Amino acid sequence: MIEIQSICKKYGQHPVLKNISLSIPKGKVVSLIGPNGAGKSTLLSLIARLEKPGQGTITLDGIGLNSYPLSTLSKKLSFLKQHHVFDLKLKVSEIIGFGRFPHSQGRLNQEDHQKIEEAIAMMDLSAIRDAYIDEISGGQRQLAFLAMIIAQDTEYILLDEPLNNLDMKHAVDIMQTVRRLVRDFGRTVIAVIHDINFAANYSDYIVGLKGGEVVFCGETAHMVNEEMLRKLYGIDFRIMRDDTTVLCNYYKI
């Protein structure tokens, strides 16, 4: 459980987050949605302790985020960036091996190798495990870095726009992996997602941010409706449901 209490964050004079309070439940897929500049990525990097809030506190499982030593935090919480380096002579399997760094400080042991193999199998990367990351496509690179995060083996997983620039197949692959991580392994995944339909179909819990404030937060089934989405994005929606999916149409209304 992550408790966020009256968090404020400014970049220079410009406030990005204005007095945000939230609690994020454990063992769920949680989506952060909202228009550009809403403060979603900032909130995520505060939870990952990559930046310090101006005011307010964040607690992780009842303990203040700042009380965790870096080495403990890196075994409890992992973070996937939006942009990756790729001009390095690193093989896909080596990238995934970096995920074990918090556990073995770069000296891989038996358990590390096993976790790396599990991550490769889970992301179906065995065909390109020996390819260098500058030789593979952007989508494959995203899968490789997600596999690194999986190998890191943490309770909490933060993903900053994991679907950015991906084609439909890769996007579905990643979201299904996220669901598996939560369902089969009991992880908590918090992801910034721009595609409202992925958020609506794959997440249990949804947080809508706009202009640095929380517009709504709660279970997806209760949050995804025409009125809420219009409030959040400022455009009209028509929501269509069938047995398996919900579709938020905003293309031509």
Next chain:
Amino acid sequence: MSRQAVIINLAALLMMVLFVFFRADISDVFIMTGRLERLFTLVLVSLTLAYSTIVFQTISANRILTPSLMGYEHLFVLSQVLMLMALGSGSELVRSKVWSFVFSTAIMTAYSFALYVLLFRNHKKNVYYILLIGLVLGMFFSATTQFLQMAIDPNEYGYVQSAMFSSLGRTSIDTLAIALLVVAALLLYVKRYFRYLDVLSLGREYALGLGVDYDDLVRKQLLAISVLVSVSTALVGPITFVGIFVSGITYRLSATASHARIIGLAAGIALILMTGAQFAIEHILNYRHSLSVLINLLGGSYFFVLMIKQLRK
């Protein structure tokens, strides 16, 4: 060890042997100690050059910048001139090699931190912008040095001049001993961080996410780079421009991102270039050219060959 690393190591070893024993009369103590002294200097400079260039590129997250391009060596010379002007050539502090070295290193460390805070911490900054700033700063330092020279007593001018050109002529046993001590202590100190350097190249967010205290590590590495560049500049003058060729060749030849291996390979390549150039100066060119000119010629041509090869692929 990869095939490339074996070849580079063998070539470096061969060059070292050739450098010492080529047409040498082993019984002539004067010639042999002179050669060994120069070889030892070149080995030290290769090591400092390889470490400082490669780690600097990892921290600044690109493969074009080198300490030399960011004006480090010009700053070293400037700091020597400033110290001379402030204290006079008669001062014990100026004459003491240790203290003038400490003074320059302190200034360069402060400069490193300023560069890091203003330019590198935010990786979104354009590399051409940083390069331009570095070139302008370098020009500023060297122009200031030249301006100050006009105000220097002609007798003291010679002291400054020797700091401005690279040569192996001014090393002596005691400077070498100090340099060796500093480099050995520093390499011992940074050795334990080798594993973390690889994580550093993934960037700040991933390094922190993987439990590496990025900011602290970067500060330590910048300190190490400043000391190493000071050592090599104090030993042979401004020479680390060759770093850009050394790193370029290294990245093209190596098939790994492991810093321990890359730095080793880079040191080998630097050593081959330097002993090769110094060998040519001593035996073919009859001491007519400066070391840095020849190294840049050698390194530059090989770098071009590699680039053309890669373009053809």
